[in-house]
Amino acid sequence: MQGWIIPLPKEPSKSKEDFSKERKKKLKWLIRQGYLKSERIKDAMSKVPREDFIPLMYKDYSYLEVPLPLPGKKATISCPHSYPLFYEPLGLDTGHKFLEVGLGSGYGTAVAREIVGPEGLVVSIEIDPLTFEFARKNLENEGYNDIVLVKGDGGLGYPEMSSYDRICVTAACLEIPPPLIEQLRIGGRLIAPLIEFGSQNLVLLEKSEKEIIRKVICQVLYVSLRGIYGVSED
Ligand SMILES: C[S@@+](CC[C@H](N)C(=O)[O-])C[C@H]1O[C@@H](n2cnc3c(N)ncnc32)[C@H](O)[C@@H]1O
DSSP, rough: OOOOOOOOOOOOOOOOOHHHHHHHHHHHHHTTTTTTHHHHHHHHHHHOOOGGSGGGGGGGGGTTOEEEEEESSEEEEEEEEHHHHHHHHHTOOOOOOOEEEOOTTHHHHHHHHHHTTTTTTEEEEOOOHHHHHHHHHHHHHHHOOSSEEEOOGGGGGGGGGGEEEEEEEOSSSSSOOOHHHTTEEEEEEEEEEEETTEEEEEEEEESSSEEEEEEEEEOOOOOOOSSSSSSSSS
16 A cells, blocks of 8 residues: 655645535545445534644645644644544444544544534543644634543553443554453444554454454554554654
8 A cells, every 4th residue: 555645835825614615525525435424423524624623734735635744753634534434333423432542633533522422422542742732722722621631652541431432543553452452341342453464454343242353444554553552662
């Protein structure tokens, strides 16, 4: 699989109306392509202004299908199709307690918060202090003040609030960090990009009393997980 070609940084020139039109167009495209199926994820994505989670010099590219750089080491905001790609098979729904590993820009976190609603809870962990601060400010500016934001190694999960109905890992791992499987409730689902035989598979796990059922969704390309269960020691 080839890498992404990131557009060059430039002064933003688009208005709120331009972005709003682009968002609507993108949602239609995601539906046509078969990524976006459920009303609740569609509603959430139409509510959250993705451009408000993107660094100034990349804002004009908010709705392009490319990951864009964020403050921090190798951090990126994933491309727009990534969110339904992860959240649809997860079956993320109203009332879920959701753990995200890899907060990034905070965009996916905000979309998840819209999906789970006030009856649910979103916990998100980010290892990079610069990225964490960027996301924290974005979420604060957008009025999301009931999300639990944790600065640290998401490979360890966040046992304080476990167990979780759904877990999403947004960076590629060599193995699913065992603490995350432990912190998933019985009947819960976890999704993560897994490095296997030189490429990355998006893998969905479902935990039952007796076993973990595994399904490969498709091939993907994500930045590597850092920390104890990370790909490199940094
Ligand atoms: C692809 S980005 C996440 C994009 C995010 N979903 C968004 O909407 O912007 C992956 C993120 O995982 C973070 N990360 C990598 N290893 C991590 C770890 N062990 N714990 C927590 N975050 C980690 C990276 O710093 C990066 O911000």
